[in-house]
Amino acid sequence: MATLLTGKPVVERLAADLAPRVNALEQAGVTPTLAIVRMGERPDDLSYERTARKRAESLGVAVRLFVLDESAPKEALEAALYEVNQDPSIHGCLLFRPLPAHIDEVQACEQLAPEKDIDGITIASLAAVFTDGDRGFPPATAAACIELLEHYDVPLEGKHVVVVGRSLVVGKPVSMMLLRRNASVTMCHSRTEDLASLCRSADIVICATGRARAFGAEFFSPGQTVLDVGINFDEQGNICGDVDFEAVEPVVGAITPVPGGLGTVTTSVTMAHTVAAAEAALAAREGGR
Amino acid sequence: MATLLTGKPVVERLAADLAPRVNALEQAGVTPTLAIVRMGERPDDLSYERTARKRAESLGVAVRLFVLDESAPKEALEAALYEVNQDPSIHGCLLFRPLPAHIDEVQACEQLAPEKDIDGITIASLAAVFTDGDRGFPPATAAACIELLEHYDVPLEGKHVVVVGRSLVVGKPVSMMLLRRNASVTMCHSRTEDLASLCRSADIVICATGRARAFGAEFFSPGQTVLDVGINFDEQGNICGDVDFEAVEPVVGAITPVPGGLGTVTTSVTMAHTVAAAEAALAAREGGR
Known part of the structure; x- marks a missing residue:
């Protein structure tokens, strides 16, 4: 039986850390505020939005929604991000991606003020x-992996550490964050030869490919710690990770479940970053007096 | 006997690529020009400067020297970089590092105009x-590793690929450049546990630690390709790599010598980047007409 690395205690610890900080901000007249910018009505965006709003509410973080039509021109998105940037009562911004195909995503992301990113x-x-x-915030999902690993010592x-998946949302940034913590990191992907053997040789495997249950028991070995970043839906419409949990859990030493693992930590990290951004904005304002 | 991956044929091919391009620039009235900014008189800076000037001359690249005293204040360095940035006849800049201890290196590097970097x-x-x-140039040493690997197919x-060393000069950038070429990349360093075993498991090992002959035969296995980025001096004052060449050459499939390997390619890559920067500046000027 593997140890279950559930997100809940990590979320609870983050909440306990944030409570006095949100309180101090309120004392100073600041409500930490997250803008959510969404184009269209993709079911997973809506689902994440519900979760984020609930978590925000429980932590004392306000949410401001900016919803655009899926076919809105890039100028409309730019106007929304401009409003986010200009409004001093907004401290952080979550832009749901992927954006519709007619929008240049890299260019759109660059519209956001770095201090609200x-x-x-x-x-x-x-x-x-x-x-x-030492500036800015790492992608929340990558930061959630580190939070969880550190929480469970x-x-x-x-x-x-073998990281499978090389996106700028998880794979590459988490690799750099692990390297900074003196891990040796192997970055793997769809073209990797003999992926299973590489994965088996690691102390920790992070699966971030977005392919439902693509990692079976043959990818793992006893005693390993497995982080499953995937949030996928199987053919029956059930939520599942990149890892075939039923097959893998008996093999490894510790594993994050899906749901109930990294996803919930990611939401909390987003709120923690928003609170930190609010603190930085307040400090800058007070420093500028 | 391992195949010797010497720098010479790579340098010759780069020279052949550059000749018509330098010629075309001259026809347009442009001499590609590299600024070298040096603080103090460190022997390895002076040695690299001599090599760079000779290579530049042979390729038709002009060199402009900016030499500052080792104890010069940061304002003097900033003034030199400002002059480099402002002068349209300078296309690229090589700033010798490490800078003296009283200079904030990250801050100093940021003074350079990205298009001349x-x-x-x-x-x-x-x-x-x-x-x-798709903008800018990667560090020349990292780019030289890729040039050499691609030249030798x-x-x-x-x-x-196992990369040992995580500097921003070689280790990290070459890892990203290899990843982009669909290699699986393991980033290792001084804290890596069981480094020898990790190195032995790779198809390609890149040693970039700056520790003279630190990699003996126990780090390698038959058939591997080894890139030795180190340029060190042993106790007798002889130039040597990070790899113990005498011990390792009989074991592996292919290896770069030191000297005569990557160092000479790096110098040529610096010139190739300068020529490319001159071409970009000319194109921008003509586009702006």
């Missing part, structure tokens, strides 16, 4: 992740 | 390497 979508934030800079220093 | 020292250039952006797609 609590999900690491701007080049400036990503550069800081790569160069170990999983040793990283000197350990070998 | 032919050695990937600015955040903008490094961000492009991380995000697969070493397969990268799907292959496992």
Whole structure:
């Protein structure tokens, strides 16, 4: 039986950390506020939005919705992001992606003010992740992986982590964050030869491919820690991870469930980044007096 | 006997590529020009400067020297970089590092105009390497590794590369450039546990630690390709790599010598980037007419 690395205690600890900080902000007249910018009505965006609003409410973070039609021109999105940037009562912004095909995503992300980029979508934030800079926020999903590993005291220093998936949302940034914590990191992907053997050789495996139950028991070995970043739906419409949990859980040492694992931590990290951005904005305002 | 991956044929091919391009620039009245900014008189800076000037001359690239005293204040360095940035006849800039201890290196690098950053020292250039952006130039040493691997038709797609050393000059950028070419990349460093075993498991090993002859035969296995990025001096004052060449050459399939390997390619890549920057500046000028 593997240890279940559930998100709940991590979320509870983050909430306990945030409560006095949100309280202090309120004392200073600041309600930490997250803008959610959404184009269209994709079911997974709507589902994440519901979760985020609930979590925000429970933590004392306000949410401002900016909803655009799926076919809205890029100028409409730019106007929304401009409003987010200009409004001092908004501290962070979550832009749901993928954006509709007619929008240049990289260009759109660059419209967001780096100090409100609590999900690491701007080049400036990503550069800081790569160069170990101290500005900006890493992508929330990547940060959630680190939060969870640190919460469960999983040793990283000197350990070998295999990361499967090389997106700028998870794979690449989490690799850099692990490297900074002195792990040895192997970055794998769809073209990797003999992926199963590489995965089996690691101390920790992070699966971030977005392919439902693509990782069976043959990818893992006893004692490993497995982080399943995937949030997919199987043919029956059930939520599932990248890992075939039923097959893998008996093999490994510890594993995150889906649902109930990293997804819920990611939502909390988004709120924690928003609170930190609100604190930074307040400090800058007070410093500027 | 391992195949010797010497730099010479790579340098010759780069020279052949550059000759008609430099010629075309001259026809348009442009001499591609590299600024070298040096603080102090460190022997390895002076040695690299001599090599660079000779290579530049042979390729038709002009060199402009900016030499500052080792104890010069940061304002003097900023003034030199400002002059580099402002002068339209300068297309690229090589800033010798490490800078003296009283200079904030990250801050100094940011003073250079990104379009003249032919050695990937600015955040903008490094961000492009991380995000697969199409702007700027990667660090010349990292680019030299790729040039050499591609020149010798070493397969990268799907292959496992172990990179030892995580600097922003070589380790991290070359890892990203290999990932972009669909290699699986393991980033290792001084804290890596069981480094020898990880190295032995790879198809390609890139040693970039700057520790003289630190990699003995126990780090390698038959058939591997080894890139030795190190340029060190042993106790007798002889130049040597990170790899113990005498011990390792009989074991592996192919290896770069030191000297005569990557160092000489790096110098040529610096010139190639300068020529490309000159072409971009000319195109921008003509586009702006």
